[in-house]
Amino acid sequence: MTNTVPDNPVTQLSLQVNGREVALEVEPRITLLEVLRERLDLTGAKPACGQGECGACTVLLDGRPVNACHLLAVQVDGRPVVTIEGLRERPEFQALKEALVALDGGQCGYCTPGFVVAAYAVLRDHPAADEVALRWALVGHICRCNAYENIIAGIREAGRRIG
Amino acid sequence: MTDSLDIVGQSVTRLELEDKVLGVTRYTADLKRPGMLYAKILRSPHPHARIVAIDTSAAEKAPGVHAVLTHHDVSSFAIEGDLLVLDARLRFVGDEVAAVAAESPAAAADALELIRVEYEPLPPVFDCGAALAPGAPELHPGGNLVDGRRLVVERGDTEGAFPTAFRVFEGVFHTAAHGPVGMETRSALAEWDDDRLTVHKTSRSLHAHDRKILSNALGIPLEHVRVICTSMGGGFGNKDEGRLGPLAAFLARKAGRPVRLEYSRMEEFIAGRNRQAMVSRLKIGVAEDGAPVAIEMRSEMNAGAHVASGRNVTRRIGQGALYLYACPNARFEGASVYTNHPAGGSFRGLGAPAGHFALEVLMDQVAAGMGLDPLEYRLRFHVGPEGQPGRRTTPPGEAIPDEPVEGGVPFSSHGLRECLLSGAERIGWRERRQPNGSATGPSRRGLGVAMGIYKGGVGREAQAEIHVDRRGRVEVRVGVVDVGQGSSTILAQIAAEALQLPLDFITMVMADTAHTPPGHITAGSSTTFSSGHAVKQAADTVRNRLRERAAATLGVSDVSLSGGVFTAQGREGAALTFHQLCAALPEPVIEQVTLTPGSTDRVINSFSAHFAEVEVEMDTGRIRILRYVAAQDAGRIVNPRLAEGQVTGAVLQFLGIALREELLMDPTSGVTLNPSFLEHKNTAIVDFPPVEVLFASQPEPLAPFGAKGLGEPPVVPVYAAVANAVANATGVWLHEAPFTPKRVLQAIAQQGADRP
Structure with a gap:
């Protein structure tokens, strides 16, 4: 989708967010993250680096974790997007939530939803992933509190409960 | 002090964590x-x-x-x-x-x-020397030396003592600017x-x-x-x-x-406000047995365009040199200098990590020069519970500063030796450490130790309010901000323990000027100590008032309180629930406390002893961290899981800072060259092994339930523990941080370690 008309730089989009159809008009330069946060008030995905380097804005696109700050909204027209707000309703999400809370898998919490969305996808695809595989699956996520050990412990515990 | 504690000492769940995991927590930009x-x-x-x-x-x-x-x-x-x-x-x-x-x-x-x-x-000016030279462009009225003077603090007479020293050791140590990087x-x-x-x-x-x-x-x-x-x-002092x-x-x-x-x-x-570049010139004079007789540190901090909290940053560079080793003569001189760098500010530990880098690496050089094992050296000469030699200078009856210079004042609690011994045992120091530079081959392993001293009980004026209403809602109101470190959980545990109520009875109200009494800044690892004191005192009063009321209602002289139920003493079966009591309150019970905790005759400090095991690739200059043991004296630990997370997080954060974080600026245009996560790399989830955390056992008598500050102390020794382990592995001393492969290779080339 492109729109090169300079005096009318707006594109019609149809997004599928958390199972809901959303029709929007956006400028082509607007990111998926801005649409989610500023237009749809889905603020679980966080802005932190703006260049796909920290994972705080992770959402699922076509079921796979992506950096929402690094995608234009026009790139996801018609494709299913799931945010932390959509995930948290799912029954299979509960083990992950409980294990992370019990094992203190987060401190300030700002990077946490991004970690959680990515961890959900990893456990869904590889419930028996070992610690090394989990760490490399999450290597694109930065936690400046460095709560990494407890995050990994929580995800491993959730994997055991799901597995 | 309470002998048996129900809630303090328990690893209760971080209060807001479920909301954070679910993504419902609203931060400012949400x-x-x-x-x-x-x-x-x-x-x-x-x-x-x-x-x-x-x-x-x-x-x-x-x-x-x-x-x-x-x-x-x-x-x-x-x-x-x-x-x-x-x-x-x-x-x-x-x-x-x-x-x-x-x-x-x-x-x-x-x-x-x-x-x-x-x-x-x-015309711009970027480095401290040029900014202080005559004719330099003045960035602020009054010149580029912040406040127009160098800060000088001293004990004894270093000038007189250095000529009496058996040997004098000197070194210059640099640390680079880096970003604080709250997410x-x-x-x-x-x-x-x-x-x-x-x-x-x-x-x-x-x-x-x-x-x-x-x-x-x-x-x-x-x-x-x-x-x-x-x-x-994420705050980290920012x-x-x-x-x-x-x-x-x-x-x-x-x-x-x-x-x-x-x-x-x-x-x-x-x-934002970055950690500033600092340089310290350190001189240590020792007696024939190795005992320090004079320590002098002169430091400069590149404050950048504005000083913000930089004055305190500079002062804290010197505290280790002034106070970590028993020494009759110690002097620190610090300058903060305006330049056209981006403005610095305060970041976790302020100047202490840079100051301890200089102190603890040069002390390893002293130990090596005097033929002593670095652990033995520290066990012999670290400051003891009795404090520094010399005489008290704080007037009688006045509070002892949390960064003291004077001698003659003992520590209130002192777990440094315990930390050294437990950490050494954990890493296997006595069995495994070889002499510096004795390793051979392309990859060389070594062990390093470094200590730290830091404020443990900052006496900030603190306020707390507790409201108990007729529905049984218990609100603890404090003005401080939980910057992500978990202070709401810790203060709730302190309140619940003092009130003798279950933790889930407590509602924390924080960080809103409309609903909280004035709060101090979240800085200097002060919240548990200062606000904790105010919360505990308010809770003690509320508990006593509720118990008196319960006793009167039950017609007895005294009641016990447990699990939210008041039980009459001496009358079988008579009891009243907390909620029944509250429902009958004529008006809400409100208690407000304002206090400035501290001591007029003791120093309240937190201590660290860290041990690193590293492997250095001699061809590439790359340092791998193999093990890291962090032993902390923070008094009683209010919440072991949160405390371990705090220490682990602090060490992992600073291992990244020690090994690679550095903000680079083009020296002609002043443009910051790497303002992104792509080029200013901080610790990732695959970089370092788990940190082994140990805590000393002695509660602090003057702290609420015995708990001293813990947010910053574990960052203080990290640079030095790594550098000393590298020296043990390679025989080469690192004097510039971060310890990038380039700097390690330069040090190897300059100091002539044997190549494989």
Whole structure:
């Protein structure tokens, strides 16, 4: 989708967010993250680096974790997007939530939803992933509190409960 | 002190963590208001310049733009003494020139391009020596030496003592500037209701700083300003500083609509407040048995364009040299210097990690020079429970400073030796450590030790309020901000323990000037000690009042309280639940406490002893951390899981800082070269092994339930523990941090370690 008309730089989009159809008009330069946060008030995905380097804005696109700050909204027209707000309703999400809370898998919490969305996808695809595989699956996520050990412990515990 | 504790000492769940995991926690930039505008900032392309003329007419007419702000539109109030809300004088590349509020972030960014500025470039100065030289461009009135003088603190007579020393060791140590890198960038949302202002803002000091700054800058009474920061995405000693709040408030007033301002990551790196570059020249004189007889440290900090909290940063470089080893003569001289670097500020540990890097590496050189094992050296000569030799200088009856210089004052609690012994045993020091430089081959392993001393009981004025209403709701109100470290959980545990109520009876209300008593800044690892004291005292009073009321209701002289039930003493079966008692209250029970904790005859400090095991690749200069043991003396541990997380996080954060984090600036243009996560790499999830955390066992007698500060102490020895392990592995001393492969290779080349 492109729109090169300079005096009318707006594109019609149809997004599928958390199972809901959303029709929007956006400028082509607007990111998926801005649409989610500023237009749809889905603020679980966080802005932190703006260049796909920290994972705080992770959402699922076509079921796979992506950096929402690094995608234009026009790139996801018609494709299913799931945010932390959509995930948290799912029954299979509960083990992950409980294990992370019990094992203190987060401190300030700002990077946490991004970690959680990515961890959900990893456990869904590889419930028996070992610690090394989990760490490399999450290597694109930065936690400046460095709560990494407890995050990994929580995800491993959730994997055991799901597995 | 209470003998048996029910809630303090338990690893209860972090209070807000479920909301954080679910993504429902709202941080400042998650907030919206009807009609809210988005702000963007125009930044200086010059390291030093004067705005000759600024034309905002085109920007003002741009689509969606509601307000443009320049230095002509703001008051002349100086935010931190040396910082105007906007200034015609620009002092670093990235300095704030103007701001725009528009209906979308994109519209605001577009409008910035339409602002026409005529700059008069001025000569820049980037390093401390050049900035202090005669004829250097003056960045602030009064010159480039902050406050016009060097800070000097001393005990005894170093000048007289050095000539008596058996040997004198000297070294120069550098640490680089780096970014603080809270994951949440600085943000503020300002909204006006008539002449009343509400600002949601990233902050660690709503009451003590932001509210006063906003009141003064905007020219409105303090009572008309409300500041809120109920969730913060990482503080690490940062985020209360700067122009953010006033800019959002001025824009909102001019536009007549709420305005949200949110820094990009690049802005955060450049125009946030960074850890400053520091250099320390250290000299240690020892007696024939190795005992330090004189220690002198002279340090310079490159403050950048504004000093912010840099004065305290510089002072803290020297505290280790002044106080970690028993020594009759010690002197610290520190200078903070204005330059055209981006402004520095405060970051976890302030100057202490840099100061301990110098001290603890040179002490290893002393031990090596005197033929002593570095652990044995420390066990013999670290400052003991009796404190420093010499005489007290604080007048009788006055509080002992938390960064003392004087001798003759004992520590209130002192777990340093226990930390050294337990850490050494854990890492296997006595069995496994070989002499420095004895390893051979392409990859060489070594062990290093370093200690740390830090404020453990900062006596800040603290307030707490407890409200118990007829529904049985127990609100603990404190003005401090939980910056992500978990203070709400710790203060709730202290309140529940003192009230003798279950933890889930407690509701914490924090960090909102409209609903909390004044709170101190979240700094100096002071919250558990200072606010904890106030919470405990308020809770003790409330508990006693409720028990008296319960006893009167039950017609007995005394009751016990457990699990939310008052049980009559001496009358079988008579009991009253907490909620039954509350329902019969004639009015809510309210207790407010204001106090300044501390001691008039003891030093309250926290201690660290860290042990690192590293492997150094001699061909590449790469350092791998194989093991890391962190032994901490923080008194009684209120919540072991949170405390271990705090220590682990601190060490992992600083291993990244020690090995690679560095903000690079082009030395001619003043442009910051790596303001992004791509090029300023901090610790990732695959970088380091788990940290082995040990705690000393002695509670602090003067602290609430015995708990001393823990937020910063575990960062203090990290540089030195790693550098000393590298020296043990290679025989090469590192004097410049971060220890990048390039610097390690340079040190190997210069100091001539045997190549494989």
